[in-house]
Amino acid sequence: MNATDAHCALCPTRGVCVARDLDAGALERLHACLTTSAPLHRGDHLYRSGDPAEYCFLVRSGAFKTSRLTSGGDEYITGFHYPGELIGLDGQNDGAFPESATALDNSTVCRIRLLDLPVLWELGAGPGLLRLLGETMSRHAETHINLCQSRAPARIAGYLTQLMSRFARLGFDPTQLPMPMSRTDLANHLGLTLECLSRVLGKWKRAGVIEPTRDHVLIRKPTELRTTAYHLAA
Amino acid sequence: MNATDAHCALCPTRGVCVARDLDAGALERLHACLTTSAPLHRGDHLYRSGDPAEYCFLVRSGAFKTSRLTSGGDEYITGFHYPGELIGLDGQNDGAFPESATALDNSTVCRIRLLDLPVLWELGAGPGLLRLLGETMSRHAETHINLCQSRAPARIAGYLTQLMSRFARLGFDPTQLPMPMSRTDLANHLGLTLECLSRVLGKWKRAGVIEPTRDHVLIRKPTELRTTAYHLAA
DNA sequence: CGGCGCCTTGAGGTACGTCAACGAAAGTGG
DNA sequence: CCACTTTCGTTGACGTACCTCAAGGCGCCG
Numbered sequence: 001m002n003a004t005d006a007h008c009a010l011c012p013t014r015g016v017c018v019a020r021d022l023d024a025g026a027l028e029r030l031h032a033c034l035t036t037s038a039p040l041h042r043g044d045h046l047y048r049s050g051d052p053a054e055y056c057f058l059v060r061s062g063a064f065k066t067s068r069l070t071s072g073g074d075e076y077i078t079g080f081h082y083p084g085e086l087i088g089l090d091g092q093n094d095g096a097f098p099e100s101a102t103a104l105d106n107s108t109v110c111r112i113r114l115l116d117l118p119v120l121w122e123l124g125a126g127p128g129l130l131r132l133l134g135e136t137m138s139r140h141a142e143t144h145i146n147l148c149q150s151r152a153p154a155r156i157a158g159y160l161t162q163l164m165s166r167f168a169r170l171g172f173d174p175t176q177l178p179m180p181m182s183r184t185d186l187a188n189h190l191g192l193t194l195e196c197l198s199r200v201l202g203k204w205k206r207a208g209v210i211e212p213t214r215d216h217v218l219i220r221k222p223t224e225l226r227t228t229a230y231h232l233a234a
Numbered sequence: 235m236n237a238t239d240a241h242c243a244l245c246p247t248r249g250v251c252v253a254r255d256l257d258a259g260a261l262e263r264l265h266a267c268l269t270t271s272a273p274l275h276r277g278d279h280l281y282r283s284g285d286p287a288e289y290c291f292l293v294r295s296g297a298f299k300t301s302r303l304t305s306g307g308d309e310y311i312t313g314f315h316y317p318g319e320l321i322g323l324d325g326q327n328d329g330a331f332p333e334s335a336t337a338l339d340n341s342t343v344c345r346i347r348l349l350d351l352p353v354l355w356e357l358g359a360g361p362g363l364l365r366l367l368g369e370t371m372s373r374h375a376e377t378h379i380n381l382c383q384s385r386a387p388a389r390i391a392g393y394l395t396q397l398m399s400r401f402a403r404l405g406f407d408p409t410q411l412p413m414p415m416s417r418t419d420l421a422n423h424l425g426l427t428l429e430c431l432s433r434v435l436g437k438w439k440r441a442g443v444i445e446p447t448r449d450h451v452l453i454r455k456p457t458e459l460r461t462t463a464y465h466l467a468a
Numbered sequence: 469c470g471g472c473g474c475c476t477t478g479a480g481g482t483a484c485g486t487c488a489a490c491g492a493a494a495g496t497g498g
Numbered sequence: 499c500c501a502c503t504t505t506c507g508t509t510g511a512c513g514t515a516c517c518t519c520a521a522g523g524c525g526c527c528g
Contacts, residue, residue: 050468053368068379069467076382076464078375090375092368099375114364121352130348133367134287134326140374141312141324141333145302147381148310148425150485152516183475191382193517198476214474214525230310233303234284384517386484417507427485432508448493448507469528476523483516491508498501 007036012061013084015171017110018120018128026123033116036060037109042180046087046101046109053091055111058132059083062107063180065189066099077189079143080104080181082163084170086132104180139166142232149230152196157228159190160210164219175219179212241270246295247318249405252354252362260357267350270294271343276414280321280335280343287325289345292366293317296341297414299423300333311423313377314338314415316397318404320366338414373400376466383464386430391462393424394444398453409453413446 008019008027019030037060040046046057046064059081066087067075078099081087091097092114112120120129139162146158164174179186187197204210209225211218219225242253242261253264271294274280280291280298293315300321301309312333315321325331326348346354354363373396380392398408413420421431438444443459445452453459 066375068375071465071467073467076379076466078378089364090368090371092364093372094365094368098372117360117364118352118355121355126351130323130326130351131328134324134328137324137370137374138327138332140371140378141300141302144312144374144377144381145310147378148422150425150515182473188382191384194475195477195518196516199516202476231305232310233305233307384483428507429486429509430484433484436508471528472526474523474525476521478521479519481516481518483514485514486512487510489508489510491506493506494504496501496503498499 013058013170016084016132016169017058018125018132020128022124026125029123030120030125033113033119034058035111037111040103040107040109042103042105044103046103047091047097049097049100051091051097053088053095053097053114055113056086056088056091057101058110058112059085059087060108060110062103062105063178064101064103064107064109065181065185066101068099075188077181077185080186080189082166082170085139085166086136089136105178145230145232147191152190152192153200153228154230155190155192156197156200157225158230159186160217160219161222161225161229164222164225175222177217177219179215179217247292247404250318250366250403251292252359252366254362256358260359263357264354264359267347267353268292269345271345274337274341274343276337276339278337280337281325281331283331283334285325285331287322287329287331287348289347290320290322290325291335292344292346293319293321294342294344297338297412298335298341298343299338299415299419300335302333309422311415311419314420314423316400316404319400320370323370339412379464379466381425386424386426387434387462388464389424389426390431390434391459392464393420394451394453394459395456395463398456398459409456411451411453413449413451 008014011017014020019027022030049068061083064081064087065077066079066081067077069075087101088097090099120126142162146155146162149155149158160177163177167177168174183197184194187194190197201210201212205212209221211220242248245251248254253261256264283302295317298315298321299311300313300315301311303309321335322331324333354360376396380389380396383389383392394411397411401411402408417431418428421428424431435446439446443455445454
């Protein structure tokens with residue numbers, strides 16, 4: 001861990017981070033309770049199920065998946081997490097992480113010691129923290145709705161659509177989505193089989209809606225996807 | 235709203251509340267930022283989609299559903315919420331509630347002004363708040379896994395199993411589950427059709443696994459349900 | 469070049485969605 | 499108290515979308 005400099009000025013999540021509205025003085029003090037990690041590589045664990053949960057984490061770059069294991073040994077993937085997103089709060093339930101978090105790519109995180117939350121508030125990061133928390137909860141609800149769609153194309157379109165807005169929020173190009181997870185993992189997360197996911201993506205590729213490669217998806221016709229996904233009011 | 239007495243001593247959620255570990259003096263000061271609501275009745279809205287979100291809420295008694303509307307006018311039910319559970323945090327995303335919360339029964343809540351969170355911390359409620367937050371996140375993940383089950387019996391069993399542990403945690407009898415929501419709402423929440431839910435419940439009733447009535451479900455063979463649901467390790 | 473994951477494509481069965489009719493319960497008005 | 503209406507839940511028949519099982523490409527690594 002390199003705590004000497006959180007590199008906030010260069011951080012890709014600067015616009016959405018809890019530290020967004022802090023002045024230089026507060027940023028300086030911020031490093032006392034929020035430190036940037038050394039780079040993690042594909043497959044590295046940020047934390048493992050059962051680890052004591054003294055921290056939560058802000059994804060700074062790269063991507064992570066969070067997953068739980070069945071007694072049978074296969075995993076359920078509960079989420080994919082991109083820059084600016086908060087993970088690890090579930091560990092506060094009983095003091096240990098119920099899930100594992102695995103890097104899908106070269107990634108960095110900022111680590112927040114939970115006992116330091118009052119300090120973050122003093123520094124003026126309270127509203128930012130609450131906003132982040134609200135986003136997390138809201139995203140969970142959207143994901144729930146998406147999984148309630150029984151049709152596979154609706155679920156997949158809904159996921160891609162959500163991903164687009166998550167990237168647009170970061171200021172990234174929402175039509176070029178990095179897909180660092182395997183097809184198997186994505187299908188697992190969406191409650192579908194690998195074959196079903198593959199077929200739908202293939203169909204959309206032939207129709208010119210998307211252009212999927214191993215680790216990216218190019219969105220060619222965003223409106224097609226949006227009409228296929230679930231529609232919330234307003 | 236009756237702010238003069240939060241009735242913590244008589245609260246059914248006392249064992250799991252953020253105020254669990256507070257002494258009498260702190261409880262007294264607690265009422266400055268945590269007030270108990272007047273009773274809500276079946277169908278009353280605790281908040282509506284679009285309302286400004288100045289507070290979040292702890293369910294004290296009764297039950298609530300949270301839901302969003304589609305542009306087509308039908309609703310997606312994102313959660314059912316029982317005593318001791320936290321709702322309304324998603325409103326911190328952009329300052330307004332994205333969902334509506336509706337009472338399913340005669341219910342009361344405790345209202346937390348979000349600007350008062352630092353005060354709650356001072357009073358010693360910080361660990362309790364974090365625990366509650368962790369539970370909420372963890373429950374979301376479990377719900378996700380449950381929805382990833384493609385088989386309807388697995389989803390229903392998983393939901394009932396989760397409800398059992400939520401009630402056991404409160405010290406209530408986990409084999410007598412109140413079901414204040416309509417079958418339609420439950421099916422909606424589980425991503426199933428009403429007919430499918432009805433068939434599975436009927437089958438289990440004939441098999442003596444459960445004894446469902448309009449507003450309760452008696453669990454006769456908990457192990458049957460648990461083996462039908464998804465299995466997490468450890 | 470050969471081996472091995474990972475993804476794609478194919479054929480067949482089944483569980484759930486859809487549509488429709490029926491039944492039961494709650495609320496209403498006479 | 500009882501007919502009526504309305505809402506909600508149950509049961510049935512049928513089609514289809516997805517799961518299962520299986521074989522076949524394609525990239526990456528040795």
